[in-house]
Amino acid sequence: MNLPPLDTRKNKSSLFIARIVFFDLGDTLIYFDGDWTKVLQRSTECLWKKLVASGYPLNREQFSRDFSDRMRKYYMDRNKNLVEYTSARVLQDCLMDLGFPEPEPEIIRNALKALYSVSQEFWNLEEDTLPTLHFLQEQDFRLGLISNASDVDDVYALLGKFNLTEYFEHIIISADFGMRKPHREIFLEGLRLFQAEPQDCFMVGDRLDMDILGANQVNMPSIWITRRSIHKGTEFGFDVKPDFEIYALSEIKEIVKSTEK
Template sequence: MIRVVFFDLGSTLIYFDASWLEVMPRAAAELTDALLRSGLNLPREDFTLRFLHRIQEYYQQRESEFIEYTTQRILQDLLAELGFFAPALLLRRALERFYGVTQSHWRAEEDAHPTLNLLLQQGRRLGLISNASDALDVHTLVDKAGLRGYFEQILISAEVGVRKPHPRIFQLALDYFGINPAEAVMVGDTLGADILGANQIGMRSIWITRRADTPDNRDHLDTIQPSATVATLAEIPPLLERWSSPSPESSA
């Protein structure tokens, strides 16, 4: 019996409606401008490019080590290397400008609210496990999409220090609900994070594919197998009902 359903956030419950390659430079420029307005004498274009490069380096690093550092730490370290000190409040305000640009492009999937409501009506409990380097950004996105009320727990890698598929973040989620892995399922769009992590700890996994056509997923198609594959969130409640059925045919 599946008692708890864990969801990924980005590209699962919400989607990005623009090109990251176009949005990230604008977001980084907003961050640099905020730092300049605070009195830091930074070379605008050079610092913007340096920040983008550092973020990209970190994104690649974390996919192999599964260790999560915060964006604020990355920004602070970069400024320190250039001889600048900025208090935490100033860094936070600059990051709010950065994430304000990206947040404006996230949208809730049309079937997110109906699906989550139906799962609650089925008597299931819900949790969110998100890989992200800024916890406040995740909380803002959750609130912007009106999703907070569905979830008993919101677990963010920036607060835990490790990313999916690291087993620790999944174990923390299970411990919160006081359940064993067989009583939970993970829903997500990323084979190498959501599905692999769930599989390794003994949970069932549901891969949602409508926004999953990425190079990383294509690399894992033959090596990471979900318990089930769906194209939309709306398919999940009836799937879980079939899993709960004692009939061998309906649980296949």
């Protein structure tokens, strides 16, 4: 494990007193083990079938192409402006632009449930997730989750799949909050919910450009987990430095011990 010298950025405490740990979800606590191209094709097909069953006479090819194009644009836009419009909004706009009246919220929810049920099959729990969360709770740490996601129900379905929900005192999802990491406001929301100061917390995540950058912007100590990070090996191209770097979640135990001395 790499424990770098404590960061001395302006306004950042030189002494960590953290008793709250925020976690990212995907590629931090859970990981995806599938072919995204095939999964997305299956997902869109399930979405189309659900909508047809709900009374929408949609042409399969036209709808699949239109919805997929809209989702790609949405993904590009949100990475630029950090606004999370949600996949529900994308689907609603898609149907209305095809000439249908505004769909009932229940129709949208059920359709997206069918969409995300495919990808949910391929998410797996890291073997050290539960032991690490249990350890932190035993040490009286309070736990929170800050997740970038386009659908709230999808996140809760994944948390429920792995019995993770009970570990987190507060769960912040960009689809509900409206802004994505690394926007500072989503991290400030976490501080508000816990009524905490930045030095009271750690942020653990795999993305330098989201988890670590966002934490750094509010002077929250950050822990970069590299096990599945797409930035491992390219970190020198980022002007973003974590306070700690770990490979596995289990190494958090050593960080806790080192900061309590």
